[in-house]
Amino acid sequence: MTADIRTKKLINAPENIISEMIAGMVSAHPDILSVEGPTGRAVVAVDGPRDGKVGIVIGGGSGHEPAFAGYVGRGLADAAAVGNVFASPSPEQIMDAARAVDGGAGVMFLYGNYTGDVLNFDMAAEECEGMGIPTxxxxxxxxxxxxxKERQNERRxxxxxxxxxxxxGAAAExxxxxxxxxxxAQAANANTRSMGVALTACSMPQTGKLNFHLGHDEMEIGMGVHGEPGIRRGRLENADAVTDELMQPILDDMGLTEGDKVAVLVNGLGATGQLELYIIHRRVAEILGEKGIDIHHSWVGEYVSSxxxxxxxITLLKxxxxxxxxxxxxxxxxGLTVAGSLEPKGTRTRRHEDTAKEVTAVDxxxxxxxxxxxxxxxxxMMLAxxxxxxxxxxxLSELDGVIGDGDHGVTMDIGWTAVRGKLVTDDNxxxxSQTCEIMAKAFxxxxxxxxxxxxxxxxRKAGEAVSDRWNLDAGAMVAWVDGLCAGILARGGAQVGDKTMxxxxxxxxxxxxxxxxxNxxxxxxxxxATEGAKSGRDYTAEIESRRGRSAKLGARSIGHVDPGAASAHVMLEAITAAAKKALG
Incomplete structure (x- = not known):
């Protein structure tokens, strides 16, 4: 079983891996990169942001290096918001990047089409607009x-x-x-197509366990860069056969014809050497040559890893x-240098001060x-x-590894660890309702x-539901649970039957x-409530996923419990047990 396979990584404390990685990047490239903002997660180009220029902010989860911070520098991104492993950066981390690059001409956010990234960047965009920064x-x-293709806006x-x-980045430059x-950027997006193959799984640094299992003679076609399962699993074939299988859907989707010109990226996912990547590129070039399609430029190596x-x-840009x-x-x-002269750096005026938000006082x-x-x-109860x-x-991460990217337990633990830290150190x-607001911001x-x-x-919604209370009775307790659900529904948009929390x-x-x-x-x-959550959790094993990364699996998601539903039950069970213990 995958749970028994332990992996090895050269890290220190798992909770420090992102800050230490960022420190290493900046110390290796001090002439290109700096860190700005109180979150410590906005990597900013030393000579990128300037007055009158559109600020380019990219971002996403760590674990894809050199993406995303590796593409910060003059002529490309002005800043990257760096999330945890396989997890979107938070709105405040994104805002640190946005404030750093705002030159008065607006800010553009670019990121992969994943639920977490969309939610967090949308929240940051709302805050930018409130500050008068066009986005x-x-x-x-x-x-x-x-x-x-008819649902290409759903693609990742x-x-x-x-x-x-x-x-x-070049347009802004x-x-x-x-x-x-x-x-x-939209023109590039409309003319770019990719498809990938996984030969092995990856493992989260916090767990040291493989996210999923592939046999020694198996491959996963169409997987995502977070380790999400693909469209089919089959026997490992030779390089040309695999390249053909990746190229055909790309070519069918793009509709390339003789005389077209493309750029090519043959990208390694973290543990595939250039020997193999160049063999793949050889076949890509043959296929394109046979169709009379010209390669303007190629990149071969690790550019977006897992x-x-x-x-x-394989990625083509028409x-x-x-x-x-x-x-x-x-x-x-x-992560990328394109040779040529760059104009001297312009002036840069800092337009924003970082301000801390205080908890609202209550009579x-x-x-x-x-x-x-x-x-x-x-x-x-919350600490429990x-x-x-x-x-x-x-x-929880093992549940997620089967149908998602394997980080749900890690992500929830990071959030709750932050919450516990705030609650334990707050003596007042x-x-x-105030405690709920503290929890919301910490998470x-x-x-x-x-x-x-x-x-x-x-x-926040749960806190608002009991904002007139000092103590909670049965009705207020139910209103609090109802508020939790209402808040999730309002922000995420999922419905019952989508196989989510x-x-x-x-x-x-x-x-x-x-x-x-x-009564x-x-x-x-x-x-x-706990019993209801348990029945709902178990129900998710009977249905197909319709939202999030696991939605790509279709019928392959049946038989597996949704990790978000599982964590909801874990929380309610612990909250109930703590209340029983306190009240005897």
């Missing part, structure tokens, strides 16, 4: 394996980021305005005169004190939920990914309300 966002959608971004980022930079995964992807001009525009970054004399659940008890997630972290007694700032904005929204939260609320109608006390309502 545009481009979600890269190059992976032909992840959705059919894989190695095609490389070309779309390059075109956007040429001094084009925000609309023109956006048009150039930790230590063995495998490769060129017109403008895209070729932008592709050939000089740039200088750690506690007007709050309802009925009910057995006190603020101190509520805090202990965090401890339970930590205990179940590896199990706060209302339950959102620490996590990113889809769980960050979803649970931040959940905690909502499939646990909706029946949890329903059962809690039934118990309240039967159950607060603990009875929590116990009912």
């Amino acid at each position: 545009k966002s481009v979600q890269v959608i190059d992976d032909v394996a992840s959705a059919p 971004g894989i190695a095609g980021d490389f070309f779309v980022f390059k075109i956007a 040429h001094g084009r305005d925000l609309e023109a930079c956006y048009a150039a 930790l230590e995964m063995a495998g490769a992807s 060129l017109d005169d403008d895209l070729q001009l932008l592709l050939d525009t000089p740039c200088r970054t750690p 506690t004399s007007k709050l309802n004190t009925d009910g057995p659940i006190t603020p101190a008890m509520f805090k202990d 939920a965090g401890a339970a997630i930590h205990e179940k972290r590896d199990w 007694e706060k209302t339950i 959102l700032d620490a996590v990113g990914a889809s769980s960050g904005p979803l649970y931040a929204s959940a905690f 909502i499939d646990a939260w909706v029946p949890a609320v329903a059962k809690a309300k039934e118990a309240l109608a039967d 159950a006390d607060a603990i009875g309502c929590l116990a009912a």
Whole structure:
């Protein structure tokens, strides 16, 4: 079983891997990179941002190096927001990058089309607009394996980021305005296609376990760069046969004809050497040559990796005169240099100060004190939920590795560890609503990914639902659980039957309300919610996934419990147990 296979990595404490990686990048390239902002996750080009220029912000999860921070530098991205491994950066991390690059001409966000990235970058874009910073966002959608052409807006971004980022950065370097930079990036996005193959799985640094299992003679065609399963698993074939299988869907989708011109990227996923990659490129060149398609330029190597995964992807960018001009525009970054002279650096005016947001003060004399659940008890219940997630972290990640990218347990643990840190060090007694706001900000700032904005929204809505309370009675406890569910629904948009955490939260609320109608006390309502979450969790094993990364699997997702639904049950079970213990 994959759970028994341990992997080896040259790291120190797993919780420090991102900060240490960023420190290493900056110390290796001090003439190109710097770090700005209080989160420490905005890697900024030393000579990139300047007055009057559109600011280019890219970003995504770590583990794909040199993407994303490796493409920060003059002529390409002005900054990258760096998330945890395989997890989107948080809105505040993105805002650190946006504030650093705002030159008065607007900011453009570019990232792969994944739920977590879309949620977090959208929240950052909303904040930018509130500050008077015009923004545009481009979600890269190059992976032909992840959705059919008629639903190409649902496709995920894989190695095609490389070309779309390059075109956007060059457009901004040429001094084009925000609309023109956006048009150039969209043109690149519309003309970029990729497909990949995995030969081995990768492992999360926090778990040291393979995300999924591939036999020694197996390959996974069409996998994602987070280790998500692909469109089919089969026997490993030779390099030419694999290249043919990757190229055919790309060519069919692009509709290339004789006389067209392309750029080629043969990308390694982390553990495939250039010997193999050049063999793949040899076959790519043969195929294109036979069709009379000209290769303008090729890149062969690791450009968008997946930790230590063995495998490769092929990306084609169909060129017109403008895209070729932008592709050939000089740039200088750690991950990509295009030779040529760059104009002297212009002036840079810092337009924004970093400000900390305080918890809103409350007149506690007007709050309802009925009910057995006190603020101190509520805090202990939340600490218990965090401890339970930590205990179940590896199990939740293993569930996610089967149908997703294997990071759900790790991501939830990072969020709850941040929450526990804030709650333990806060000696001042706060209302339950204030505690929820602290939890929301801690979770959102620490996590990113889809769980960050979803649970931040959940905690805020739950806190609002009991904002008139000092203590919680049964009705208020049910309102709090209902608020959690409402917050997730409002931010994420998933519905029952999509095979997400909502499939646990909706029946949890329903059962809690039934118990309240039967005059159950607060603990009875929590116990009912826990039972509802368990039934919903188990139900997810019977249905196909319709949202998120696992939606690409179709029927292959049946038989597997959704990890988000599983973590919802883990939290409610721990919260209920803690309440029972406190009240005897």
